[in-house]
Amino acid sequence: MPLYEYYCSDCNGVFELLRPASQSAAQQPCPECDLEAKRLMPRDFATFTMRDGLPRRIPDRGTYWHMGQEVSSPVDRPAFAWEHPEIHKEAPVTAPTSEEVDAFDHRIDRESEVDREAIARDMYAINPQRDRERMQFLERLAATDGLERLKPRGGKPAE
Ligand SMILES: [Zn+2]
Numbered sequence: 664m665p666l667y668e669y670y671c672s673d674c675n676g677v678f679e680l681l682r683p684a685s686q687s688a689a690q691q692p693c694p695e696c697d698l699e700a701k702r703l704m705p706r707d708f709a710t711f712t713m714r715d716g717l718p719r720r721i722p723d724r725g726t727y728w729h730m731g732q733e734v735s736s737p738v739d740r741p742a743f744a745w746e747h748p749e750i751h752k753e754a755p756v757t758a759p760t761s762e763e764v765d766a767f768d769h770r771i772d773r774e775s776e777v778d779r780e781a782i783a784r785d786m787y788a789i790n791p792q793r794d795r796e797r798m799q800f801l802e803r804l805a806a807t808d809g810l811e812r813l814k815p816r817g818g819k820p821a822e
Pocket residue numbers: 671672673674675676693694695696697698
């Protein structure tokens with residue numbers, strides 16, 4: 664006979680009983696107070712049912728599981744395999760502070776100066792990391808309608 668756990672809400676106590684599997688669902692009298700105690704569902708293994716062709720935990724609450732986290736719907740748009748829109752919410756784009764805009768303006772001036780010197784010595788080289796950082800900041804400004812916060816500049820670098 665398997666061993667089952669029962670919980671008495673009156674004593675707030677757990678006790679174990681050997682019971683035939685066919686009777687395991689029935690309430691059992693608490694050895695302390697003799698009130699009926701409910702069986703505790705075992706937690707060391709998971710039980711599953713099938714819905715939409717996928718296994719669901721019991722009780723099936725109509726939810727889905729993503730990487731061990733409960734979500735209300737399956738992934739319904741393109742996403743990386745390990746991501747779920749309810750869990751991996753995109754951070755809202757925040758407008759840069761005026762200090763950040765000033766720092767970016769200063770940086771563009773400084774880097775343009777470096778570029779001009781490099782061009783003059785025929786040693787100019789593209790810098791993908793720098794371009795990426797610039798682009799990220801410009802995209803953040805554009806997303807927050809802040810492009811006009813930048814210092815106005817001429818379209819072409821000085822020759
Ligand atoms: Zn009891």
